[in-house]
Amino acid sequence: MTLERRYRRLLLAYPGPYRRGHGAEIVTTLLEMAPPGQTRPSASESWHLFVSGLRQRFRLPSGRPLVWVAALLIAVVTGAFGAAAGSWVAEQTFTDVPGDARVESLTRQAAGGGGSDFSVVRAASPWWGTMAHGAVDEPGYTPEAAQARLTADGWSVTPIESVPSASFTSDPVTGALVELPSRGTRFEATRDGLTMQVGGYVTAEQGNVFTEFWPADTSALRPLTLVGAALGLIAGWLLTAAGAYRMRPLPPIRRRSATALVALALAALAAPTVALWVNVGRMLEPADGPVNTVHSAFNPGPYWSYGPAWMVLGLSVIGLILAIDAWLLLALRRPAASPVTA
Amino acid sequence: MQEPTFLILASLAEQPRHGYGVIQAVAGLSGGDVKLRAGTLYGALDRLSEQGLIEVDREEAVDGRLRRYYRLTDSGAGALAAEIARLRRNATAAEQQLRLRPQVSFGGGFA
Numbered sequence: 001m002t003l004e005r006r007y008r009r010l011l012l013a014y015p016g017p018y019r020r021g022h023g024a025e026i027v028t029t030l031l032e033m034a035p036p037g038q039t040r041p042s043a044s045e046s047w048h049l050f051v052s053g054l055r056q057r058f059r060l061p062s063g064r065p066l067v068w069v070a071a072l073l074i075a076v077v078t079g080a081f082g083a084a085a086g087s088w089v090a091e092q093t094f095t096d097v098p099g100d101a102r103v104e105s106l107t108r109q110a111a112g113g114g115g116s117d118f119s120v121v122r123a124a125s126p127w128w129g130t131m132a133h134g135a136v137d138e139p140g141y142t143p144e145a146a147q148a149r150l151t152a153d154g155w156s157v158t159p160i161e162s163v164p165s166a167s168f169t170s171d172p173v174t175g176a177l178v179e180l181p182s183r184g185t186r187f188e189a190t191r192d193g194l195t196m197q198v199g200g201y202v203t204a205e206q207g208n209v210f211t212e213f214w215p216a217d218t219s220a221l222r223p224l225t226l227v228g229a230a231l232g233l234i235a236g237w238l239l240t241a242a243g244a245y246r247m248r249p250l251p252p253i254r255r256r257s258a259t260a261l262v263a264l265a266l267a268a269l270a271a272p273t274v275a276l277w278v279n280v281g282r283m284l285e286p287a288d289g290p291v292n293t294v295h296s297a298f299n300p301g302p303y304w305s306y307g308p309a310w311m312v313l314g315l316s317v318i319g320l321i322l323a324i325d326a327w328l329l330l331a332l333r334r335p336a337a338s339p340v341t342a
Numbered sequence: 343m344q345e346p347t348f349l350i351l352a353s354l355a356e357q358p359r360h361g362y363g364v365i366q367a368v369a370g371l372s373g374g375d376v377k378l379r380a381g382t383l384y385g386a387l388d389r390l391s392e393q394g395l396i397e398v399d400r401e402e403a404v405d406g407r408l409r410r411y412y413r414l415t416d417s418g419a420g421a422l423a424a425e426i427a428r429l430r431r432n433a434t435a436a437e438q439q440l441r442l443r444p445q446v447s448f449g450g451g452f453a
Binding site: 018022024025027029030031033045048049052053055056059061062063 | 360361362380381382383384385392393409
């Protein structure tokens with residue numbers, strides 16, 4: 001490989017439009033600087049070109065304060081979506097939530113048999129992934145016996161907690177409402193990356209056992225989410241820098257249209273971005289119960305009391321479409337490109 | 343204004359120069375102290391063009407290689423003159439302070 005080709009390969013560190021504009025003259029200068037007989041760039045020269053190219057990718061056009069504001073806002077948005085992507089990847093390492101038949105068998109195992117009144121529901125929330133909820137009637141339920149059964153089956157259990165419980169019946173003679181003595185308990189059992197919370201509410205006459213299933217964190221969630229956020233922040237900055245330099249040679253009408261699309265995209269993505277960053281905060285806090293994930297903000301649900309349940313996902317899709325339109329407007333070559341003169 | 347920027351502007355004052363020409367002129371102006379590397383030079387040339395302090399003068403093909411010549415704009419000449427005045431003012435002030443420095447003479451007293 002000739003020295004010239006080696007230099008050209010090193011210039012790949014520079015952004016494409018910059019390389020097309022300045023690559024040839026930089027190679028000329030590098031070759032003129034090279035001592036006679038040099039066949040490959042020195043290590044320090046290679047490093048210098050690589051770092052200079054990277055720095056050029058991060059550079060924003062000078063004297064354009066609005067571009068700086070745009071870069072910060074866009075980085076905050078892409079950082080939030082990067083965190084969501086990292087959180088989604090981490091969730092793929094979680095164990096699956098059991099199917100209905102398995103929920104029933106585990107609920108009955110915890111309850112110690114159970115009656116005919118079994119039900120199961122599944123629900124996702126804007127704060128955590130899908131959970132399965134089982135419920136069965138079992139008058140003879142005791143949490144101690146449930147723990148013994150589950151421990152024997154390989155589950156590790158947390159201590160039994162008391163939870164408020166109230167049960168009422170009407171006095172057959174007076175018709176007055178009478179509170180019955182009742183016991184409410186709760187504990188968690190974990191096995192093979194699956195957590196089952198077992199709750200029981202028992203009176204002398206009847207008992208109900210409720211289970212909730214969610215996958216335990218595999219300790220991948222925090223690192224992957226933070227890496228995703230960091231990559232997203234960097235990507236947003238690079239995207240703005242690339243867009244700003246592509247915007248410079250465009251006709252004013254196209255520049256204004258692209259700016260308007262970027263502004264609309266940012267407006268649409270503002271609420272989803274806040275939701276995702278708030279979920280990053282929730283994810284970082286130590287939490288009992290289901291594992292908080294960032295991308296769960298996209299699940300339909302009451303993230304905010306105002307707005308429809310699909311607001312976060314819907315606004316994200318709208319914002320993404322606007323952002324892609326803005327990029328196409330910036331990146332597509334003009335039909336009749338004039339030669340670069342400056 | 344950083345020293346390499348100042349020297350690049352100064353190197354373009356006399357005549358338009360191409361990249362390697364700027365590197366040589368800057369080395370000459372600084373008495374060999376400042377040896378610009380290509381990445382630094384083109385980073386600075388790009389920034390100075392954006393600021394309107396320099397512009398492309400012409401392009402030449404030498405042995406099939408592109409050479410692009412840059413020249414100082416009027417705005418660049420103004421910025422260079424302002425920087426020279428600032429440096430001269432600071433240098434004169436510093437020189438005066440240095441002259442006022444008490445000096446120890448061989449006789450042990452102050453001069």
